Amino acid sequence: MHDVGVSGDRIARIEPRLEGEAPVELDGEGRLASPALVEAHIHLDKVNVWPLLPSNRTGTLAEAIQLLHRTKAASGVDEVAERAGQVIRRAVLAGVTTFRSHVDVDTIGGLRPLQGVLKARAEHADLCEIQVVAFPQEGIERDPGTAELLGSAMQEGADLVGGMPHWEVDPEASRRHVSFCFDLAERFDADVDMHVDETDRRESRTLEMVVDETERRGWGGRVTAGHCCAMVVWEQEYVDRLLGRMAQVGVNLCSNPLSMVVQGRDDLEPRRRGIARVKEALAAGVTVGTGQDCVHDAFYPFGAADPLQVALLQAHAAQLTTSEEISVVLGMVRESAARVLRISDYGLYEGARADLVVLDAESALDALRLLPSRRWTIHRGRVVSETRQEAELHRSRGAPIAGCPSRSDLPIHKSLSPVAHSPQAR
Numbered sequence: 001m002h003d004v005g006v007s008g009d010r011i012a013r014i015e016p017r018l019e020g021e022a023p024v025e026l027d028g029e030g031r032l033a034s035p036a037l038v039e040a041h042i043h044l045d046k047v048n049v050w051p052l053l054p055s056n057r058t059g060t061l062a063e064a065i066q067l068l069h070r071t072k073a074a075s076g077v078d079e080v081a082e083r084a085g086q087v088i089r090r091a092v093l094a095g096v097t098t099f100r101s102h103v104d105v106d107t108i109g110g111l112r113p114l115q116g117v118l119k120a121r122a123e124h125a126d127l128c129e130i131q132v133v134a135f136p137q138e139g140i141e142r143d144p145g146t147a148e149l150l151g152s153a154m155q156e157g158a159d160l161v162g163g164m165p166h167w168e169v170d171p172e173a174s175r176r177h178v179s180f181c182f183d184l185a186e187r188f189d190a191d192v193d194m195h196v197d198e199t200d201r202r203e204s205r206t207l208e209m210v211v212d213e214t215e216r217r218g219w220g221g222r223v224t225a226g227h228c229c230a231m232v233v234w235e236q237e238y239v240d241r242l243l244g245r246m247a248q249v250g251v252n253l254c255s256n257p258l259s260m261v262v263q264g265r266d267d268l269e270p271r272r273r274g275i276a277r278v279k280e281a282l283a284a285g286v287t288v289g290t291g292q293d294c295v296h297d298a299f300y301p302f303g304a305a306d307p308l309q310v311a312l313l314q315a316h317a318a319q320l321t322t323s324e325e326i327s328v329v330l331g332m333v334r335e336s337a338a339r340v341l342r343i344s345d346y347g348l349y350e351g352a353r354a355d356l357v358v359l360d361a362e363s364a365l366d367a368l369r370l371l372p373s374r375r376w377t378i379h380r381g382r383v384v385s386e387t388r389q390e391a392e393l394h395r396s397r398g399a400p401i402a403g404c405p406s407r408s409d410l411p412i413h414k415s416l417s418p419v420a421h422s423p424q425a426r
């Protein structure tokens with residue numbers, strides 16, 4: 001049990017008992033204090049369009065992209081900002097203080113999706129930080145005009161260059177797509193985060209192109225490959241070699257386990273589920289984060305913008321169930337995700353940024369098992385959300401009490417762990 005003292009936007013001290021008074025004192029009552037959660041891969045421009053569209057009947061990625069043309073063409077900047085804001089606020093309540101959002105840039109929506117997400121980012125700058133990726137969802141050569149728009153997107157405020165190389169018509173075009181994205185990244189001194197091999201097709205090999213280009217440009221540590229679904233059907237020897245190169249060159253993996261609902265739709269059982277080979281990537285030394293991807297859109301009807309829910313699904317998809325693996329999977333929405341986003345001062349240590357979440361749980365296992373409420377989210381030393389959840393059983397008269405504890409009997413309330421703000425904090 002420890003107290004955490006915050007001064008300004010930093011964690012000042014962590015000790016068993018801090019003396020003195022602070023302007024703001026939070027009594028954690030034994031709850032689990034954690035570094036804030038990181039949403040490493042989301043599409044804020046598309047969130048919550050589900051009610052605006054017909055159902056995705058085939059359930060495939062291709063139909064989802066096609067359906068989304070309607071909302072992309074029709075959505076104005078304010079509407080995108082409104083939908084993005086709904087999910088940003090929900091995620092902050094779930095403990096997220098840093099996001100990386102891909103945003104479509106193409107000739108259908110132009111720069112409106114980007115402008116909408118930038119507006120939402122500005123409107124929520126007191127709650128969280130959002131990295132924006134200029135993402136050519138429709139391809140670059142397949143959608144003439146996108147190359148120029150990507151340059152404009154970077155000038156307008158996108159932070160990273162995205163990509164979708166497997167969406168081009170052939171491997172040569174895919175390689176040119178990757179090369180173009182790295183050219184743009186060099187021009188703007190930006191990191192790269194691409195959608196890579198988000199398909200069941202065994203012959204899709206654009207991850208290797210991304211690794212090649214990262215090595216050639218010396219961009220190691222600044223590149224992330226998302227989804228990587230085709231990896232599940234590649235030959236073992238090829239996977240082993242490529243994962244080794246990813247670790248060596250410095251290409252991160254962002255697994256998106258919810259891709260499982262769109263991949264393998266045409267298969268008979270056993271179906272390919274498009275789950276990146278997370279265990280093997282971890283064993284090879286690759287930095288692996290995991291991200292929500294979609295919230296209530298044409299790809300995915302569900303989604304609570306809660307990284308713990310995603311981590312729980314990731315644990316199922318990658319069969320991460322030992323105590324050590326449970327810590328690792330929680331790290332995929334915390335420390336490892338922070339490395340993917342290159343948040344340098346992230347963590348629960350003295351001197352780190354004071355971005356914290358306090359959970360109604362005692363352990364990492366319970367954080368995933370119970371998906372508990374988040375008592376407080378703290379961003380840069382300020383409490384930005386507070387959740388009070390009460391539940392009560394209504395027993396029938398004369399029912400025995402044993403074996404059915406009231407909420408106050410649960411062990412999470414048995415002791416105190418204040419999270420205190422030092423006098424310098426606001």
Ligand SMILES: [Zn+2]
Pocket residue numbers: 041043102195226256293
């Ligand atoms: Zn995605």
